[in-house]
Amino acid sequence: MADLVTFQLPQSVSGSESDVALGLTMIRAWRRDGIFQLRMSEAQLEKAQRAFESSRRFFRQPLEDKARCVSDSTYSGYVASGEELTAGEADYSEIFTVCKDVPLTDARVQARWPCHGPAPWPDETYRRDMKEHTDELGSTGERLLRLVALGLGLEVGALTALTRDGWHHMRVLRFPARSTTATRGIGAHTDYGLLVIAAQDDVGGLYIRPPVEGEKRRRNWLPGESSAGMYEHDEPWTFVKPVPDVLTVFPGDILQFLTRGYLLSTPHKVALNTRERFAMAYFHEPHFEACVRPLTTPGPDEYIHYGSHFTNMFMRCYPDRITTQRILDEDRLTTLAWLREDAVLRTAPVEDLPLPLHRAAS
Numbered sequence: 001m002a003d004l005v006t007f008q009l010p011q012s013v014s015g016s017e018s019d020v021a022l023g024l025t026m027i028r029a030w031r032r033d034g035i036f037q038l039r040m041s042e043a044q045l046e047k048a049q050r051a052f053e054s055s056r057r058f059f060r061q062p063l064e065d066k067a068r069c070v071s072d073s074t075y076s077g078y079v080a081s082g083e084e085l086t087a088g089e090a091d092y093s094e095i096f097t098v099c100k101d102v103p104l105t106d107a108r109v110q111a112r113w114p115c116h117g118p119a120p121w122p123d124e125t126y127r128r129d130m131k132e133h134t135d136e137l138g139s140t141g142e143r144l145l146r147l148v149a150l151g152l153g154l155e156v157g158a159l160t161a162l163t164r165d166g167w168h169h170m171r172v173l174r175f176p177a178r179s180t181t182a183t184r185g186i187g188a189h190t191d192y193g194l195l196v197i198a199a200q201d202d203v204g205g206l207y208i209r210p211p212v213e214g215e216k217r218r219r220n221w222l223p224g225e226s227s228a229g230m231y232e233h234d235e236p237w238t239f240v241k242p243v244p245d246v247l248t249v250f251p252g253d254i255l256q257f258l259t260r261g262y263l264l265s266t267p268h269k270v271a272l273n274t275r276e277r278f279a280m281a282y283f284h285e286p287h288f289e290a291c292v293r294p295l296t297t298p299g300p301d302e303y304i305h306y307g308s309h310f311t312n313m314f315m316r317c318y319p320d321r322i323t324t325q326r327i328l329d330e331d332r333l334t335t336l337a338w339l340r341e342d343a344v345l346r347t348a349p350v351e352d353l354p355l356p357l358h359r360a361a362s
């Protein structure tokens with residue numbers, strides 16, 4: 001396969017003619033290749049390098065030290081090799097998940113919303129380096145979404161309306177070298193939000209599945225349609241060659257849903273290599289309470305409550321983690337169902353509201 005297309009992001013995206021042209025070219029690259037590259041700015045590069053250094057330093061520590069970085073109220077923190085499930089099989093990735101760091105005093109934590117709480121940071125340097133890198137990618141994600149909106153023929157702010165206080169998160173990953181018994185890094189899957197923005201070292205191991213004419217793709221947000229494990233052993237898969245100083249970008253489940261499959265959530269998988277490998281996958285996401293509806297003619301029951309999708313997916317990844325146990329023990333799924341109901345009512349087309357609300361709204 002030829003090299004991936006590489007773009008450079010403008011400092012800001014206003015909706016100019018050149019912004020529209022760039023957005024269209026990005027969409028074309030995704031629909032053909034399923035992925036494109038972004039050249040990193042000097043500032044991005046520095047922050048990414050510092051985050052990689054902190055990651056190497058963290059993963060070098062003894063297992064018992066790393067294993068202390070867990071939380072029973074969030075999915076932030078350490079995931080040991082073999083702990084995460086993808087399509088029912090253990091992944092060999094070792095991970096530190098960075099989710100929104102919400103203080104105990106926050107009303108959402110007090111009200112026991114699922115997935116909300118403080119992050120169990122290993123130390124202050126690690127916290128700072130990961131925050132600077134994710135904040136930088138937050139700005140990248142916003143500019144990308146503005147270009148994507150333009151490329152889809154929408155208002156420049158049509159997609160970023162969903163990402164105010166977005167539930168952005170990141171997986172800081174280490175893959176061990178392969179052994180005679182272990183070759184799987186992470187099984188084939190799609191990720192859950194709008195954009196996946198990833199960085200990797202020079203080792204290699206990531207593969208993506210480009211769009212395939214006529215191929216049925218699952219809707220990962222529906223209970224009966226997990227995309228995990230799909231087409232894992234069927235070609236075509238594109239090796240994502242490590243290239244210095246670039247990020248790779250592809251769509252997640254929410255972009256597939258919004259566009260009714262015009263853009264597909266890019267399936268990808270990771271194979272172990274002969275050397276250990278480090279990567280960071282950042283996810284640019286809607287607000288936890290967002291109720292997302294397709295961009296064209298949504299029916300009343302066509303929506304994804306993003307916080308429910310996120311919670312469902314993380315419970316599926318970590319069925320035995322204390323966070324999952326606590327969600328079940330404290331019946332936090334009922335709280336989540338209330339949040340979903342609220343979100344659905346807030347975004348329902350007026351004619352679909354129950355009659356008393358219908359009157360109040362009109």
Ligand SMILES: NC(=[NH2+])NCCC[C@H](N)C(=O)O
Nearest residue numbers: 085086087189191228316317
């Ligand atoms: N938390 C993640 N994004 N994990 C990516 C791997 C796939 C995940 N285990 C799943 O079943 O969907």
Ligand SMILES: O=C(O)CCC(=O)C(=O)O
Nearest residue numbers: 171198200206270279281
């Ligand atoms: O290792 C990579 O490059 C990607 C990891 C990944 O797919 C994930 O963390 O969801």
Ligand SMILES: [Fe+2]
Nearest residue numbers: 190191268281
């Ligand atoms: Fe992924």
